Amino acid sequence: MTVHKSQCSEYPAVLIPMSTQHYPMLQRNPLYTAVTRGKRLVVLVGQKKAVVISVRTGSGKRRWSKLREWMQ
Secondary structure (H helix, E strand, C coil), rough: CCCCHCCCCCEEEEEECCHHHHHHHCCCHHHHHHCEEEEEEEEEEEEEHHHHHHHHHHCCCCCCCCHHHHHH
């Protein structure tokens, strides 16, 4: 299921593939949505560089999501 389709839903576990191949998708908002869908377990699989790019790439608006703290 895509992150877009999962909005307003929760799941016991979420697996999030992260790859620099899909550069246009590496944005903070989709990653935040994906991470917050998991109730008990969230696993990011792939390249650390893709996660770093996602966390750093935002829409320009300041958002207090705690995403950086959750990722550490």
